[in-house]
Amino acid sequence: MIHKTLENMSRFLRTVGNTSLAGISRLGYLARFFAAVILNTPAAFLRLPLTMREIYFTGVLSLTIIVVSGLFVGMVLALQGYDVLVMYGADDSIGILVALSLSKELGPVVSGLLFASRAGSAITAEIGLMKTTEQLSAMEMMAVDPLARVVAPRFWGGVIAMPVLSALFSAFGILGAYLVAVKLIGVDTGVFWSNMRAGVEFWPDITNGIIKSVVFGVAVSLIAVFEGYDAKPTAEGVSSATTRTVVESSLAILALDFILTVLMFRGLSV
Amino acid sequence: MVNAPAAHDKAPEIAVELTDVTFGYDQRKILSGISMTIPKGKLVAIMGGSGCGKTTILRLIGGQLKPQQGRVIVAGQSVPDLNNDALFKMRRKLGMLFQFGALFTDMSVYENIAFAMREHTDLPEELIRDLVLLKLNAVGLRGAANLMPSELSGGMARRVALARTIALDPMLMMYDEPFAGLDPISLGVVGQLIRKLNDALGITSVVVTHDIYESLHIVDYAYFISEGVIAAQGTPDEIRKSGDAFVRQFVDGQPDGPVPFHYPARDLATDLLQT
Numbered sequence: 001m002i003h004k005t006l007e008n009m010s011r012f013l014r015t016v017g018n019t020s021l022a023g024i025s026r027l028g029y030l031a032r033f034f035a036a037v038i039l040n041t042p043a044a045f046l047r048l049p050l051t052m053r054e055i056y057f058t059g060v061l062s063l064t065i066i067v068v069s070g071l072f073v074g075m076v077l078a079l080q081g082y083d084v085l086v087m088y089g090a091d092d093s094i095g096i097l098v099a100l101s102l103s104k105e106l107g108p109v110v111s112g113l114l115f116a117s118r119a120g121s122a123i124t125a126e127i128g129l130m131k132t133t134e135q136l137s138a139m140e141m142m143a144v145d146p147l148a149r150v151v152a153p154r155f156w157g158g159v160i161a162m163p164v165l166s167a168l169f170s171a172f173g174i175l176g177a178y179l180v181a182v183k184l185i186g187v188d189t190g191v192f193w194s195n196m197r198a199g200v201e202f203w204p205d206i207t208n209g210i211i212k213s214v215v216f217g218v219a220v221s222l223i224a225v226f227e228g229y230d231a232k233p234t235a236e237g238v239s240s241a242t243t244r245t246v247v248e249s250s251l252a253i254l255a256l257d258f259i260l261t262v263l264m265f266r267g268l269s270v
Numbered sequence: 271m272v273n274a275p276a277a278h279d280k281a282p283e284i285a286v287e288l289t290d291v292t293f294g295y296d297q298r299k300i301l302s303g304i305s306m307t308i309p310k311g312k313l314v315a316i317m318g319g320s321g322c323g324k325t326t327i328l329r330l331i332g333g334q335l336k337p338q339q340g341r342v343i344v345a346g347q348s349v350p351d352l353n354n355d356a357l358f359k360m361r362r363k364l365g366m367l368f369q370f371g372a373l374f375t376d377m378s379v380y381e382n383i384a385f386a387m388r389e390h391t392d393l394p395e396e397l398i399r400d401l402v403l404l405k406l407n408a409v410g411l412r413g414a415a416n417l418m419p420s421e422l423s424g425g426m427a428r429r430v431a432l433a434r435t436i437a438l439d440p441m442l443m444m445y446d447e448p449f450a451g452l453d454p455i456s457l458g459v460v461g462q463l464i465r466k467l468n469d470a471l472g473i474t475s476v477v478v479t480h481d482i483y484e485s486l487h488i489v490d491y492a493y494f495i496s497e498g499v500i501a502a503q504g505t506p507d508e509i510r511k512s513g514d515a516f517v518r519q520f521v522d523g524q525p526d527g528p529v530p531f532h533y534p535a536r537d538l539a540t541d542l543l544q545t
Contacts, residue, residue, distance in 0.1 A: 138372035
């Protein structure tokens, strides 16, 4: 009996150890991969048309989902916010509430999550399939580094597109809130806009959102290109790499969001 | 005993030399102690069953893998010792045709062939256009320049990939299963193209294949790999006449022989009776 318990415990410890070691070594590999991508950055910008093409694929083609989601999130936020604010007679502040929550929090986070599932998964699947069909190998044998030709432009395309998408998400969210609060509920237009202008500062409110969206852009793009490049060259390998991109990116966004918010939280430093 | 090709030519120049090369993944040994010499200007086949490590040899020559032991010399340079820059420089002189072509699916046929020229040369676009059309003409597909890879048949894709591989006039061509999955006409066309390109451009070619009939028609010399070692070698005539059991099984296509039909397992009766 004791023998069996000991055996189970040792098996459990072994599993934990193996999983941790595998995780750490993968993290190390990711760090080295990141360094290699950064080293290949000049190559991505020397091939400007390639990077522009990636900005188009990851940014422009994500516009529909970003704009529509932004609009609806803003509309719902206005409805819910108004419901609470009106209890305290603070319904005039609906503009501030919506603008702050969108620019500091919901804009970067929700657009980051949408970006991961719309563009991140596409990048992983594309690079993974290029690997499966030996296109990356062929490129290597033609003395062209896939990191410079395939990976770096996609990484930078994502990093550049993400903050713009996040800004657009917030802008359309505010527009949605305006439609609901002013046109539907009947809050005064002047009050809505002037309170928003008075209550939202470029520094730190807007810049905090920009910093977050840049960090999320780097995280999602890095995970997407890494998972694609590291995918097992089989149909199953590519599909599980694509899933991993979405799951890991979403978790990374939520964790990084918490860390960044803590760092930016003024109340803690008092 | 068959002589190595070096014995046929008087002091030929060596394009590729593998000496006592051993390679494996983790515990699994793939090649053990392979030595082969590929003289300049010759067309040499490396044959063997699926998964015997044929493609691994090409990857070792191209520097995509490093041997655990032994030397790989290409054009006088030791490939495993090259740094990244020198390796990429060497690869510009190599051409590799992948099993299914590995065409870049986001580019047209024309763009695929212009790819290496644009990456590695400063040639003006008009000259690139002429060169691309000439290369496509060599494989009989000038008319397909504007098609996308998805619009090509298997045989056409293989020929486009061949044109792409010779885009920068390599000194050594490597073919990974160039005949796999082709209809008899495409098979003959690709086989003849490989031979003609070798002779017309004065290059050295290594063909990895299990298609014995097609390759014995075109090659100068053949190596047979089995279980990670060179099981037999010789000129096509020597191979056809060989009495070696492994070569006979391969040439005659017998399902059982030195290469067993069954994957290693326990006795069937034992397996069936086990509850």
